[in-house]
Amino acid sequence: MVELLAKYNYWIVIILLTTGLYGVMARQNLIKKIIALNVFQTAVLLFYVSMSKIEGGTAPVLIKGAKQIIYDNPLPQVLMLTAIVVGISTTAVALTFVTLIYREYGTIEEDQILELNKHND
Amino acid sequence: MIDVAIPLFLVVCGIAVLLVKDLMSSIMIFSVYSLLIAIEWVRLNAIDVAITEAAVGAGISTVLFMIILSRTKSVEECKKSISIPALLVAVGVAGVLLYGSVDLPNLRDPNIAPSTHVSPYYLENAYKQTGQENAVAAILASYRGYDTLGETTVVATAAFCLILLLRGRRHTNKDLKKYEDTSINKCTVKGVGIKPTKTSPPGSEQDKDIIKKTVTKFLMPFIQLFGLYVIVHGELGPGGGFQGGVVLGVSIIVYSLVFGFKEAQQRMSVKAKDLLVSSGVLIYGGIGVLALFFGGNYLQYNVLLPDPKFASIIGILGIEIGVGITVAAVMITLFYETVRIDANG
């Protein structure tokens, strides 16, 4: 049980990641796919940030003079700041595609779009 | 206990997001999910990440999703339930992950490699070398400042992409009408949002609402001041260009939500905003180039002034401002461009 809890966040990451991935691939709705993609990405964020935490550590804001303080690892946090920003950028572009697709096809369901493409070819 | 509960809630929300058919509810749940994850970041002492996640995940992306939703359909259609190939892939990925996590080190273990190899150097030297008390800001802006330049560029790229795709006239498809009424669309459950072009951009209906306007007008300087503060504050505590930029951007977005798109444009014209997207990155990149002329490497701030530590502080401040400008401008761009969509369609 202790062993299980020691890796608790890993399991959560795996569940979220798998859920998101399944959602991206299985859903037909283009917006739903993007939401799922976001869930998928946040799972990775959770993975990184989880590894930055150290037992008994404090946030990595350095306190002058204090020597014996254990700080959490700041690096994964920095990396994830980048990843979040990348994520929103991707989402914005993806959503733009969705609106344009809706304007051109009148639907945001993948199977219907495929159907329409077939008609066109 | 809460450390166990929040992730569990996350999982519940994550699954619920996918199960809910109504897209609006789905987005709301996703918003909750983002907030939950921000709380989780706080629990994990990642304050900077938490602020960004709250502003970006729960704030901006929810707004974006909703705008887009108002332009398309809000209901997922009643199609098949389970996709076998997707399930197989997902199970495969989960399998590999499970397999890999068997010999991963325990969480929170202070002796794992990330905590012993590179990061101690940052914690030890960040203040000495960069004058930043917030180690996150020190790494973000200085040690890995180049990554951050890249990241700012990603944001600017997104803005340029949107402009490229949405500005000007796209040809519209003539065959669209032909297919719109055919059997393909019969599966729609409620028929909500089938004629999306009729819904107006959020904001324009509320022109008459004086109270909102007054409050907004009153609040606006404070929000923006707060944004600036967050940008500059990164040196001492959580905060920085991204977070502050998002806040600044949100202030303009709120303004245009309340006062309408046209009014907001008078405050900040599209051209000026485009210019800001570029100028933020240019400030950032320019400071890097400046360092070259002072004999340092690219983005080496400590050569800019005689006192290396002070130079570093100034340099980092400069790039944080650059990031802030770009991020704010991009957030506004995302909003402006998506709102403008059907004006062109």
Added chain:
Amino acid sequence: MEIIESARPVYAILVSLLAVVFIGISGKYPNLREMWTMLAAVLKFGLVVSMLPIILAGKVIEYHVTTVLPGLDIAFRVDSLGMTLALTASFLWIITSVYAIGYMRSLDEHAQTRFFMCFALALSAVMGAAFSANVFTLFVFYEIITVTTFGLVAHEETSEAIKGARRYLTYLMGTSIFFFLPAMFLTYNYAGTLDFASQGILAGKASYTIISIIFVLYIAGIAKAGMMPFHAWLPSAMVAPTPVSALLHAVAVVKVGVFTVVRILLFVFGIDLLSEIGLGTYLAYFASFTIITASILALKQDNLKLRLAYSTVSQLSYIVLAVALLTPSGITSSIIHITIHAFGKITLFFVAGAIFVATGKKYISQMDGIGRRMPFTMAAFTVGAFSMIAIPPFGGFVSKWYLILGTVEAHMLPIMVVLVASTLLNAAYFLPIIYSAFFKELPTDEVEGLREAPPMVVVPLVITALGTLTLFFWPSLLLDLARMVVSLVM
């Protein structure tokens, strides 16, 4: 052996390449365009002839162009074997050019510019193949011939022509990608080099099994030599205009094919290695099979060009058979037959073309009595046919004589039987044509207006027919070249 560094072989190749450019530019002025062709043909022949004394003096000319990859060079080396092919091809190009101009203009063919461009390109490649110093260079030019002649075969652009050309390309490209290329690759892998050497390069480098596999791959890969079962491209390429069939399918393409076989057998494997494993014998019997089968198939053809095509298939295997005997006389026969057959067969094709130009007839059954109205043409045909059958005093006799000597030297009597049978078959499919052309009556409704083709068509075929005679009486140049090859490899 003295080696002379000279770029002259490269010039011989470049002449017609340059001509391609000029032909392309002056496409709108047919006379100017044809002048380039003629000029290039004469220049090329002159360049080849200018190298002849050096070769006859026992020297070789070498020129290294570039190294593509370590071990893969583009390099040229002019020796007696290559010289034979180069001389034949460049001389016949002059004649064929005259003939082609006459033929194309008489029939008012379309896309003549493209036609002459491809023609010149193909000739460049033939020179390149003749002068190749290693398998790689040879392979490159072999492929270039395939591609450029595709343009000639497909010339008519009718669906039949396209179909024939596709088949042509499929066979030649397919075999060379699937067999020739791997063979070369394996050679490189085991021998470590691809340069031709007079004693071969594979001896002692690989086990007999591997060598046999490489051998089979080479033989299967060089489909241009027309060995069965990869011969079917030849008849289907007969859809091309007759000058193409004449030069390319009686001379350039197929001769490069057999030349490649000879080159590979003698200079990659080497006589000693082949006789040690006994591969020559297998090849000889294999070739015999093609000789007989193709002759029988030729008997059944009514289309004159098709009959000639099958005759070519059979005659090419003579050359392969001769070299496979691995004896001095055998090799001599194979080399001189490259030239002798070229002269004979080109005459026959010219005749077929001349008949088509004059009468529009393609089928043997329509040619009764034609000899009376076209005496020069049919006389030339007779000369060519007799040379094919190997009746003295025509060139064909010389090579068959050496071939028989070769079988005796190799103690392969069964082959002798094949030769006799094939000679009879040759006679059986050529003599009836001559007979009906001269001794049967013309159908009465056709008497009017039937006469010889224009002089530009007739003169060349008379010249080649005379050439066949010359080769019987003065074969010394050819024999000298052949003997030099023999002394080199033996």
Added chain:
Amino acid sequence: MIKHLPALLIVIPLLAAIITPIIGRIHWVLSWYTVTITTFISFVISLSLLQTVLLQGDISYWMGGWQPPWGIEYAIDNLNVYVMIIVSFMALAGAIYSKNNINVEIDEARKPFFYSVYLLFVTGLMGMVVTGDIFNIYVFLEITSLSGYALIAIGKKRQALVGAYNYLIMGTIGATFFLLGIGYLYLMTGTLNIADLAARLPEFYQTKAIFTAFTFLVVGLCIKLALFPMHFWMPNVYTHAPSAVSAVMAATGAKVAAYAIIRVMFTVFEPEFYTLAPFNIQPILLILAVAAILAGSIMALAQTDIKKMLAYSSVGQIGYIVLGISLMSVNGMIGSLIHLLNHAMMKGALFFVVGAVVYRTGLTSIENFRGLGKKMPLSMAAFTIAALSMTGVPLTVGFVSKWYLAVASIEIGMWWLVPVILLSSLLTAIYFWRIIDAVWFKPALGEESHGHEHDDHQKPKSNDAPASMLIPTLTVAMLCLVFGVFAYAPVSLAEKAAVILLK
């Protein structure tokens, strides 16, 4: 400033890309000049870096003056300078080419943004190549991906949007996998610097976590690379993107993804890993590569749209690159590396020509190529050269790559790969010959069949592409021949890189 060339290589185009929209307000042509000049500068800098690397050895540039592993390092060696040259050259060619070609897709008002995004795309690729920090690869991967999605979506047909959307989804999944892989590596080693990772990883080679990290890194990149069976997003993308974009993407995007795979497989991980890892990786890659080669060729055969055909042919060609990697021998690696260059040129030229045809006729069906030899002789000559090169005819670049792959296969005893390569060459020959045949030997659609009439004097007027498109097309096509004949120059470079990778 010479010392700072590695940084300037990326910083110049990056800042130029940011300025481009502003400059473009004056007149869009200025933005075109910006892009052309900047890519040219990058190309020149790459050449100068090549010289430095050859003469003085590898270069390490510390961003912000921080020593690795604490700061971000630009590590330039034989391998990435070689890829840099390919990318910057093709980017330059694409930029010149796009000047007129892009008229088909967008109006003048948006051109400055197009060029900005184009330059960002290229910068992202170049940034991925020169960096010595694995997370930095991810950041630049995202720059290039985002701009790539937008570039595709401006395609004229609405299918372009769907293609771009699917690419975005797949690309994001791939990038996220890559990020996840980095996370595993980081968790085990605590570092992000590639050289440092290489030094610290060997003790973990047998762990499951590192194997997982490897799997996610490579799978993520394979999605980007469009390796069979992860290729399905790619044909639609190449088909519907603007031709200039398809050309540059095929010529550079896939190449950089392949480069990243090589980097991860042989620099981050060292060859020893493949003997110690819990599963044997080589056969899996090998099978995927062979499947890609055959499937790509076969599917290309079935296409009627030329762009789609080229896209499927790319699937096969990517198989070649992966095949060379999976052989894990010096000659195989040379084959892969040389194919990076060769395929970039061949596919670039082919897409350039197709773009010119679209520009002139607006159609992309293979039928439509009939009789084009007379109308667009120079373009079609370039097409023919590139197509012959694709089939692997000697004296063209295609032959060189295949030769090395075959040598490597025999060398390690996998002779059965040779027939595979041959078969695919044959299939390639078939699907390209269809077109060459139609171009030169068939009358144009709608024209009467000639029969025997004399058409030399009345042939249709040649109406070839404008010079801005012809020049890059012909240059690239000629290079297919030049490097086919003088193959030794790139091969020696590739050989140096291969030897170091497999040491």
